């Protein structure tokens with residue numbers, strides 16, 4: 001029987017609650033599909049600060065590098081917001097992404113037909129939406145130097161090099177080939193030099209993919225078009241901070257940020273995590289939506305472990321559960337039949353599996 | 354009889370069409386309210402490049418500085434996108450903003466009850482929305498140096514100083530005092546040093562406004578919250594590029610980017626313009642929505658000329674026209690009774706006045 005080594009980072013806030021449900025679901029499909037998973041837990045974020053004094057202990061990096069894939073919850077919370085920047089949870093996360101070399105962050109935004117009424121957008125606007133946002137994750141203004149804050153003046157640097165753009169561009173074009181063959185590259189080339197290089201490089205790269213259509217859109221317009229007519233998009237490729245903003249916008253198209261999974265991939269171990277944060281305001285209340293994490297686990301099965309059947313089973317179970325009207329609180333505004341808490345949602349998915 | 358000197362910049366694309374309608378409406382209310390307006394036209398953007406060789410002729414700056422207020426359409430178009438950066442329409446606009454010292458860009462997003470069905474968002478989500486976005490306009494990554502693109506590596510600098518943040522913060526707090534007394538400052542302080550200075554400075558400034566509530570939100574979350582629950586916002590204050598993205602998102606809440614006006618103010622002449630662009634794809638077709646420009650003209654009457662009665666008349670006429678089911682094409686998706694072209698929309702507003 002195949003065994004996979006999964007590294008687990010639960011993190012802060014609702015992190016532990018939602019990751020526990022995903023593990024429950026993973027175990028259920030492993031049993032059905034005849035493979036086994038062994039988990040090893042590592043610390044990152046606020047809990048790592050409290051326990052070890054730093055937001056990203058060396059053991060975490062090493063442990064994840066030695067695993068087949070990493071399932072991650074979320075980090076951060078007000079408690080640590082006043083620490084010096086190098087000791088904050090977010091700094092640990094960014095360093096983690098960098099050390100893992102996960103330059104490509106894939107954030108699919110797919111509408112479940114069962115949830116077409118859960119969004120604040122009209123059903124006819126969102127029905128059938130299937131967008132893949134490809135966000136560059138270890139460059140741009142998140143990592144650019146110099147960066148400084150002397151209390152009077154502060155600055156950051158948004159920087160990209162051609163190889164960085166080519167690398168993420170290739171990911172987008174390759175993904176588009178397996179989908180509707182359309183890439184929309186988002187930038188602010190009418191204002192920013194760094195966006196001009198981004199655009200020129202994408203245009204050059206497009207020559208290698210004559211079967212894929214490349215278009216460009218300014219980031220302000222893209223934010224608007226995601227709300228106006230999200231169905232127009234297939235693959236969106238963009239830089240780190242624009243991707244951060246646009247994928248959160250896309251989550252609303254889909255109905256709740258509690259639904260969107262992500263995969264962060266590079267040349268080493270891939271990381272799977274919900275796109276939402278640690279939601280300290282609802283931590284410990286047992287009402288968090290574990291679905292984004294559970295779908296992230298399904299992505300992990302599909303992309304890192306090649307266990308497609310197991311991934312399918314999870315996705316089918318989620319659809320069935322939603323179809324039967326089960327909702328977590330975040331999704332309950334418009335059409336819930338039964339509102340479940342975090343654990344109940346995990347349990348019922350296991351039942352349906 | 355009072356006479357006001359208005360500088361007019363029509364610009365490119367649909368610019369001339371929409372500004373012409375606004376002038377028509379301005380003349381109608383001037384007549385009713387017993388003041389007169391004299392207009393002088395100046396060049397900027399693509400048309401300035403074609404006519405004078407540069408996107409911002411010196412006469413434009415001088416002329417606008419010598420006027421009581423400036424009404425501006427929009428600039429830009431593919432035709433000029435391949436010119437060297439210093440010769441592009443957008444470069445002219447940015448230089449114009451800088452020379453005018455218009456650091457505060459006010460972008461109100463108000464739902465007309467009459468248009469509550471025109472948005473892609475559900476009516477119950479948007480009914481009653483009344484947001485004022487205060488965007489810093491002459492700093493941040495738009496103007497930060499160093500900036501460079503050598504074809505292999507390119508970068509821009511997102512920079513703010515404390516006085517720049519205080520200045521725009523004051524604008525936001527003062528506006529909030531006349532509204533619901535709540536300011537939400539949007540940044541990315543969990544990642545960016547420049548945002549940390551922004552946040553710290555806003556917190557300090559808030560002490561001078563104990564009657565106004567200050568909250569902070571990360572930009573990714575703000576983009577999402579604008580779609581999830583736009584009614585939660587009163588005044589939003591943010592930096593240049595975040596404001597660019599968020600105000601376009603807000604325009605969809607309101608139903609169409611063809612509706613949102615803006616005022617750019619500083620210590621010199623204020624500029625009034627729609628937040629939308631020059632829309633080259635529909636230029637000359639006579640279908641552009643002139644309402645954002647007409648509402649901008651109303652803002653000009655109110656804020657620069659203190660002609661409140663005239664401003665009220667325009668706003669009332671627009672509401673009545675919308676109530677009677679008149680729509681331009683961009684608004685026609687959900688509930689139009691009669692679809693008008695650009696000139697017809699201007700005409701009917703004059704009729705109602």
Ligand SMILES: CC(C)[C@H](C(=O)O)[C@@H](O)C(=O)O
Pocket residue numbers: 076090093244275277543544573
């Ligand atoms: C927590 C934060 C640093 C992070 C980011 O901005 O990348 C988060 O918003 C995300 O999108 O994963």
Ligand SMILES: CC(C)[C@H](C(=O)O)[C@@H](O)C(=O)O
Pocket residue numbers: 190191220429443446597628630
């Ligand atoms: C045309 C462009 C330079 C401009 C901007 O980004 O400021 C526009 O999008 C706006 O919002 O006024």
